[in-house]
Amino acid sequence: LPPGHLESLHRLDAPSGDQVRFVKAPPQPPKDRRTALGEHTDFGSVTVLFNRLGGLQVRLPSHIKPITPASPAPDANTNGAVNGSVEVNGAEENWAYVRPLPGHAIVNLGDAMVKFTAGVLRSNIHRVVNPPGEQAESTRYSLVYFARPEDEVVLRALRGEGG
Ligand SMILES: O=C(O)CCC(=O)C(=O)O
Numbered sequence: 001l002p003p004g005h006l007e008s009l010h011r012l013d014a015p016s017g018d019q020v021r022f023v024k025a026p027p028q029p030p031k032d033r034r035t036a037l038g039e040h041t042d043f044g045s046v047t048v049l050f051n052r053l054g055g056l057q058v059r060l061p062s063h064i065k066p067i068t069p070a071s072p073a074p075d076a077n078t079n080g081a082v083n084g085s086v087e088v089n090g091a092e093e094n095w096a097y098v099r100p101l102p103g104h105a106i107v108n109l110g111d112a113m114v115k116f117t118a119g120v121l122r123s124n125i126h127r128v129v130n131p132p133g134e135q136a137e138s139t140r141y142s143l144v145y146f147a148r149p150e151d152e153v154v155l156r157a158l159r160g161e162g163g
């Protein structure tokens, strides 16, 4: 693609269906800790997530092996994972927690990027479960920004300079 092409489909001053969500999830009773947000991919181009507590999990492709946790149980200090990466949830091997790090945001690619790149880039499957370990006793706040292509942009594979 020519440099700046993706940016040209997401100009800040052009109308688009961007969404912002601010979600408050109080602690759930220990006997009723269901998945808070079921598995899905995001709809836009890029999602930027701000949260302090864990709970976000990604489904790992079969060829990616999760890292081994360095500490036995995630708590408020370890934030649910290790080394800023993903940590396997002992109960379900295909799902890994994504650890929120102070001063960082978590970025997910959405389905629009799959279309634009004809599947070269993929939108990850993720879900939100109860925060891990001691964090399950705290209220989880999540600020989510979904950036979408401009309203006039047709969702189709973009053609690069090479063809
Ligand atoms: O709250 C989170 O960490 C993720 C929320 C999410 O995946 C969504 O709103 O699409």
Ligand SMILES: [Fe+2]
Residues within 6 Å of the ligand: 040, 041, 042, 126
């Ligand atoms: Fe999502």
